[in-house]
Amino acid sequence: xxxxxxxxxxxxTGLLSQMSLAYEYGEYAADTLETLINDYxxxxxxxxxxxxxxxxxxxxxxxxxxxxxxxxxxxxxxxTRSSQNVIVxxxxxSGRNLIVGAHFDTFFGxxxxxxxxxxxxxxxxxxxxxxxxxGIDFEDGVTFIGFGAEEEGLRGSNAYLASLDAEAxxxxxxxxxxxxxxxxDMMYAHAGSDSVGSSELTALRxxxxxxxxxxxxxLNTNPGLNSDYPAGTGCCSDGDSFLGLGIPVLYMESTNWDxxxxxxxxxxxxxxxxxxxxxxxxxxxxxxxxxxxxxEERIAQRLRDYSRLLTRLVLEATQTDLRxxxxxxxxxxxxxxxxxxxxxxxxxxxxxxxxxxLRSASRAVGSIDGAVGIEGQASPQQGFDSEPDxxxxxxxxxxxxxxxxxxxxxxxxxxxxxxSKDSLDHGGKVDGDTWQAGLYGSLQDDSPLWLNADVSAGxxxxxxxxxxxxxxxxxxxILDQKLDGxxxxxxxxxxxxxxxxxxxxxLSNGPMVGIDYHRYTLDGxxxxxxxxxxxxxxxxxxxxxELSIGWQVYGALPLNTGKKLLPYASLAWVEELxxxxxxxxxLTSPADGSVRRIDNGRATDKHFARARLGAQxxxxxxxxxxxxASGRLQHxxxxxxxxSAGVQFAF
Numbered sequence: 328x329x330x331x332x333x334x335x336x337x338x339x340t341g342l343l344s345q346m347s348l349a350y351e352y353g354e355y356a357a358d359t360l361e362t363l364i365n366d367y368x369x370x371x372x373x374x375x376x377x378x379x380x381x382x383x384x385x386x387x388x389x390x391x392x393x394x395x396x397x398x399x400x401x402x403x404x405x406x407t408r409s410s411q412n413v414i415v416x417x418x419x420x421s422g423r424n425l426i427v428g429a430h431f432d433t434f435f436g437x438x439x440x441x442x443x444x445x446x447x448x449x450x451x452x453x454x455x456x457x458x459x460x461x462g463i464d465f466e467d468g469v470t471f472i473g474f475g476a477e478e479e480g481l482r483g484s485n486a487y488l489a490s491l492d493a494e495a496x497x498x499x500x501x502x503x504x505x506x507x508x509x510x511x512d513m514m515y516a517h518a519g520s521d522s523v524g525s526s527e528l529t530a531l532r533x534x535x536x537x538x539x540x541x542x543x544x545x546l547n548t549n550p551g552l553n554s555d556y557p558a559g560t561g562c563c564s565d566g567d568s569f570l571g572l573g574i575p576v577l578y579m580e581s582t583n584w585d586x587x588x589x590x591x592x593x594x595x596x597x598x599x600x601x602x603x604x605x606x607x608x609x610x611x612x613x614x615x616x617x618x619x620x621x622x623e624e625r626i627a628q629r630l631r632d633y634s635r636l637l638t639r640l641v642l643e644a645t646q647t648d649l650r651x652x653x654x655x656x657x658x659x660x661x662x663x664x665x666x667x668x669x670x671x672x673x674x675x676x677x678x679x680x681x682x683x684x685l686r687s688a689s690r691a692v693g694s695i696d697g698a699v700g701i702e703g704q705a706s707p708q709q710g711f712d713s714e715p716d717x718x719x720x721x722x723x724x725x726x727x728x729x730x731x732x733x734x735x736x737x738x739x740x741x742x743x744x745x746x747s748k749d750s751l752d753h754g755g756k757v758d759g760d761t762w763q764a765g766l767y768g769s770l771q772d773d774s775p776l777w778l779n780a781d782v783s784a785g786x787x788x789x790x791x792x793x794x795x796x797x798x799x800x801x802x803x804x805i806l807d808q809k810l811d812g813x814x815x816x817x818x819x820x821x822x823x824x825x826x827x828x829x830x831x832x833x834l835s836n837g838p839m840v841g842i843d844y845h846r847y848t849l850d851g852x853x854x855x856x857x858x859x860x861x862x863x864x865x866x867x868x869x870x871x872x873e874l875s876i877g878w879q880v881y882g883a884l885p886l887n888t889g890k891k892l893l894p895y896a897s898l899a900w901v902e903e904l905x906x907x908x909x910x911x912x913x914l915t916s917p918a919d920g921s922v923r924r925i926d927n928g929r930a931t932d933k934h935f936a937r938a939r940l941g942a943q944x945x946x947x948x949x950x951x952x953x954x955x956a957s958g959r960l961q962h963x964x965x966x967x968x969x970x971s972a973g974v975q976f977a978f
Contacts, residue, residue, distance in 0.1 A: 352638075352803060353631030355458050359387045360443065360451035360630070363431065364614060369438035370431065372410040372476055377432060384413045384431055384473040387454035391461025391800055392417055392471070399486030403479075410475035412483045415457060419468035424498045425645050426470050427637070428484065428565050429453040429505040430477030434607040441613040444605050446477070448626075449505035449579075452633045459638045462800035467500055467645035474565050477506075478607075484565035501531050501575045501644060503637065504566035508629045509617055510605045511581030511594040513547050517561025519569075519576035531577035532559060535640045542639075544632050553589040561591070579633060597621065642797065642805055643859065649916045650923065651806070652795045652860035655755075657912040657925035659793045660849070660864065662749050662757050663816070664908050666719070667787060667847050668871065669969070670761040671818055673704065673723050674743045674783055676971065678767045680943060680953060681727065681739070682779045683895050685769050686828075686835075687883040690731040697728030702953075702973025721747035721759075723973075727767075735772040741765040741783075753794035754809060761787040775828045775837065782821035789814050795860045810861055814852035820845030820871070826879065834882035839899070841875045845907065853917070863915040871907030875899040875937070893943040903933045936960040943975075951975045 363370070367380040385394055392415035400409040410432070418424075429449035433442035441447065450473060457471040474483030488496075508514075516535045522528035532548060539546035551558025561578035569576050580591070586603065587593030593603040599620035605611040617626065642648050677700070690696070706719045722745070729739025742764050749757040763785030771777040790813055797806040826839030848868050854861040877899025884892045911926045941955030953975065958968035 351631075352634045353455070353627055355387075356448075356451035356455035356630040356634055357627070358451075359383070359454040360447045363447040363450060364441040364443050368433070368441045370433050370442070371435045371437075371478065372408060372432070374438070376438075377410070377475070380431055381411055381413050381473070381475070384450060384454065385415070388413065388415045388457045388471055388473065390458070392457065397487060397490065399475075399482065401476075401480075401482055401486075408476075408479070408482075410479075410482060412475055412487055413473035414470060414487075416470040417460075417463075417465050417468055419465035419645065419647075420650075421467045421646070422498055423467040423500045423645075424470055424495070425467055425500050425641065426472065426502040426569070427453065427456060427505070427641060428472040428474050428502065430474040430483060430565055432475050432478055432483075434478045437607070437609050440607070440609040443614055443617055443626075444509040444612050445507045445607065446505075448508035448629065452505055452508065452630060452637065455630075455634045456637050456641060458799070459634070459802040459805065460641060460799050461802065463642075463647060463797065464650065465645050465647045466650040467647070469641060469645055477565050481565055481568050484568035488568050496572060499569075499572060499574050501577065502566055502569040503531060503577045503579065503640070503644075504564050505579045505633070505637070506564040507594075507606070508579070508581045508633055509621070509626055510600065510612070512583040512596060513581065514545065514629070514632065515547050515549065515561070515578075515580050515582060515584070515591075517549050517578040517580070518559055519566060519578075520557070520560045520562055521570045522560060522575065523557050528573075528575045529559065531575040531640070531644060534644065535577065535579075535636055538636055538639050538643070542635060544636060546636070547584075549584050549591065552584065556584075556590055579637065581629060638803070638805055646919075646921070648795070648797065648806060648860055649918065649921060651797050652862060652916065653914045653923040653925050655793055655795050656862045656864070656914045657927070659751070659755070659757065659791060660867075660912045660914075661908070661927055662751065663759075663789055663791070663814070663849055664847065664869065666747050666749060666757060666759050666789075667816055667818055667849070668845075668907050669704070669706070669719070669721065670745050670747060670759065670763065670787055671783065671785060671820070671845055671847075673702075673721065673745050674725065674741060674763045674765050674785070675781070675822065676955070677702075677723075677725050677727065677741060677743065678765065678779075678781045680975075681729070681767065682769055682824075683881050683893060684943070685729075685737055686771060686777060687881070687893060690737065692731050692734055695728060695730045696977065697726070698975050698977040699726045700724070700973050700975035702971055704969050704971040706969050719747060719749040721745050729767070735770055737769045739767050741767065751792075751794065753796040753807065755792050755794040757789060757791045759787050759789050761785050775830070776825070777828065778823075778825045780821065780823045782819075784819035785817070787816045787818075789816065793854070793862075806860070808858055808860055810854045810856045810858060812852050812854045814850045816847060816849045818845055818847040832882075833884050834880060836878065836880040839875075839877055839879050839897070841873075841899075843871070843873045843875070845871045847871070847907070859916075859918040861917060863917055865913065865915075867909055867912075869907060869909045870905040872904035874902045874904065877937075890947075891945040893945070895942065896940045897938070899937050901935055901937050903935075906933075932961075934961075949977050951977065 370380040397412040431450035476482035518532040725743035727741035765783035767781035824841040828835040879897035881895035943953040
């Protein structure tokens, strides 16, 4: 049954969700279920089939987790009886822990009982949830448990709880129990019987009902038609062991609370199921009868829908979606800061080119020269020698003019506009528009000594899209959300550069020293989204300060065609006093008010080399082309590598 069922799941799920393009929900649960019912019927304590089923559950649940077995015993009728729980866990980073469990044993003493509904179905879904979330970096820990001996008085869940000390119990955030998912006419989510009047104890039930509404899955809760079972509550499975601990307990089941004694024990009105229930009955709770009564699609749909619902619930109940959102937000803020530094450096580069030209030719006192130009810049993904696999690019337009005030002093002003585009992972992006104004000056005479200085200030408007993308190791795409935001930034600062030139014909070279300081202020923002993963940030300030010493070469080489080539190159050692990036980012999740501080994760080398190589080609007195490559050497993070090219018209 289950092999054709996997095909049915594949055909139907593809119509339901974009997430299924990468993976079909329910397939893994179906494979687990197939082996449990066909290879290990009658899987109760003391049998080889129970031992085989326990091995199978561990094999299906353990990849990506720490796995263990818990042996336990109890005395009944003067006889000691034993069974076993299968436990896999990811401890997370917070110290808190969510329990997700389903029993995989069948009713004692019935060796032919397949237990497809009770509870091969719940065990199959349990294995799939674990598999879907394997490899994910959890915030709160999660423990998946295949309980033994549920059918003999909830022995496995009681034994597990008894093994927890006071500290481990206090770390529990909730318990999710999965049991009997196929026979019932409707899908249900209930809170524990201790939850009446407590919104805290109904949190998991309310949460999954909200997820079901979002996904378009019909999910019900006990209507409370029987006064012994208050509305919204359930019972009578391993979740009962966790009642009274002050944590929310969630029961997931399929039955029908509108028929019979209105207590959920009668599961279906389907006439193919005599008496309306299949529990513990080898002649009914098996593949042949359930497929005949409900069709293969019924089983496929239940495995698929419960897996979708519970995978998402575990992700959110452990706050792991908020953790991933904060990591995504920190990556975005890092990109904004990187973009600001590149935008500021684009005008600084224009000033550098102007200084080289001023030092390569004499000017008459009182003369005013200027230029307008455009340039483009690309930054590869990795270091200085990498292929230009483009991570970001920008285009700039600028205008500048300067006057030769005295034989030794030249002063000028500049104005630029830059537009940058950064492509982030999974469809995220950052678009930035920057206006920047600057003043620059050059002091030199007939001696080899020279001194350059500039100051600048700018404003950037950012329009960004952030992606929250979560996928386990080979599992489904659990979240793929896009959140939009806008913010602004200001920056200002200045540089002082000096050096000494040795002339060798048309080339000059010599030592240089410099100091550079800039301050950046990035406004906070709040993403206007109803998504739970939306974020809020506060205003941040960060500084860049560098001391540098190096050597440069430049010149003016006449060409036979009447054109002139102005090559230049430099290599400088940099002592970084402030790296121009925040050490960490503080992000708030409006969904629950939680604040997460995320380390920037950038390399923090304070001593490195910076190289630059470029040339200007004067096509005429007025028109010039230029190109440049620059980057950092001996630095762990090579993200400042850039290639640029432009055209300039002088007047």
